[in-house]
Amino acid sequence: MKLATLRTDGRRTGRNGTTAALALGGDRYLPLPAADAGALLVADGWRALVQNAVAADAAAPESAVVAVPQSGLAPLLPAAGKVICCGLNYGDHIQEMGRELPAYPTLFAKYADTLTGPADTIQVHGSERVDWEAELAVVVGAELFRADEDEAQRGIAGFTVANDVSMRDWQNRTLQWFQGKAFDATTPLGPVLLTADEAEGDFEVRGYVNGELVQHGNTATLVFGPARLLSYISQFTVLRPGDLVLTGTPGGVGMGMVPPRFLQDGDVITTEIDGIGRLENRIRINTKE
Structure with a gap:
């Protein structure tokens, strides 16, 4: 899998306003419950967290997937x-x-x-x-x-x-x-x-x-x-x-x-x-x- 850190507040740098995400190809990402990719890796069973997010997205009536250009990373x-x-x-x-x-x-x-x-x-x-x-x-x-x-x-x-x-x-x-x-x-x-x-x-x-x-x-x-x-x-x-x-x-x-x-x-x-x-x-x- 590929993990990324999305920028959610427009800041170029800094430790706030970021969200970890699973890359789904191109510029499509599934947001994950972590502040950034590093914070995700610290979590116990982080792979299970990713799998649960994917399953929840598949079951939802509307996809949580977001499109983010490279400048949004x-x-x-x-x-x-x-x-x-x-x-x-x-x-x-x-x-x-x-x-x-x-x-x-x-x-x-x-x-x-x-x-x-x-x-x-x-x-x-x-x-x-x-x-x-x-x-x-x-x-x-x-x-x-x-x-x-x-x-x-x-x-x-x-x-x-x-x-x-x-x-x-x-x-x-x-x-x-x-x-x-x-x-x-x-x-x-x-x-x-x-x-x-x-x-x-x-x-x-x-x-x-x-x-x-x-x-x-x-x-x-x-x-x-x-x-x-x-x-x-x-x-x-x-x-x-x-x-x-x-x-x-x-x-x-x-x-x-x-x-x-x-x-x-x-x-x-x-x-x-x-x-x-x-x-x-x-x-x-x-x-x-």
């Missing part, structure tokens, strides 16, 4: 407790950054405030080196602490699409990446969560700038796959339902080009993963800090 997990990202996880991206294959994952964290919707305009202030990073993201569906890979695999609720938009000038001010990765409302997420039981094999990840294909990778080439990442992270911090792990980006980022290429005001970045969906976000840049 909120970030999938607007209140994610933990947002943990892996950098340098595709062999080609590691190579273009001039590094060697790592023995351990390179991790950094974001806040839920960094997340934005799949069709939202991304407003960037104070950066002249805005870069794109198309990524597969993993949504946690069970509490994991010191889990082995098999347990971590069973604890995956599903997968979604993200773009770790990065402000490289801020990122490179110090050896720590955080400040270039944590600008508010700059990480689009969604449009849906594809549950793990419906995921078939590896994923093709593609990124475009103004329609030009700039990134294309397959998650089969990840140095640290989803289950291995979740297992590793769980060795030092507990992961809970609704937490989010970004798995890294394939080669083709702007900073790795010769000469480097960065986003300009008005550019549109598109991020897509077969079987899950696509994000399409316009970038607005104000270079004044």
Whole structure:
């Protein structure tokens, strides 16, 4: 199944005014009894809740299904407790950054405030080196602490699409990446969560700038796959339902080009993963800090 978070009050971001929903194809959704997709995953027997909603809708004289355009979708997990990202996880991206294959994952964290919707305009202030990073993201569906890979695999609720938009000038001010990765409302997420039981094999990840294909990778080439990442992270911090792990980006980022290429005001970045969906976000840049 595919789960989404609908926006009910017109807000671009924030933890209020959202409703979890089951995607029924196209822009049709069945509202579910949860504030957002993450809150649904926390509920005991959330699959039964979905099944009951579907049964109730089928029995109702008038369908509760609503039509919502992409612009009506909120970030999938607007209140994610933990947002943990892996950098340098595709062999080609590691190579273009001039590094060697790592023995351990390179991790950094974001806040839920960094997340934005799949069709939202991304407003960037104070950066002249805005870069794109198309990524597969993993949504946690069970509490994991010191889990082995098999347990971590069973604890995956599903997968979604993200773009770790990065402000490289801020990122490179110090050896720590955080400040270039944590600008508010700059990480689009969604449009849906594809549950793990419906995921078939590896994923093709593609990124475009103004329609030009700039990134294309397959998650089969990840140095640290989803289950291995979740297992590793769980060795030092507990992961809970609704937490989010970004798995890294394939080669083709702007900073790795010769000469480097960065986003300009008005550019549109598109991020897509077969079987899950696509994000399409316009970038607005104000270079004044």
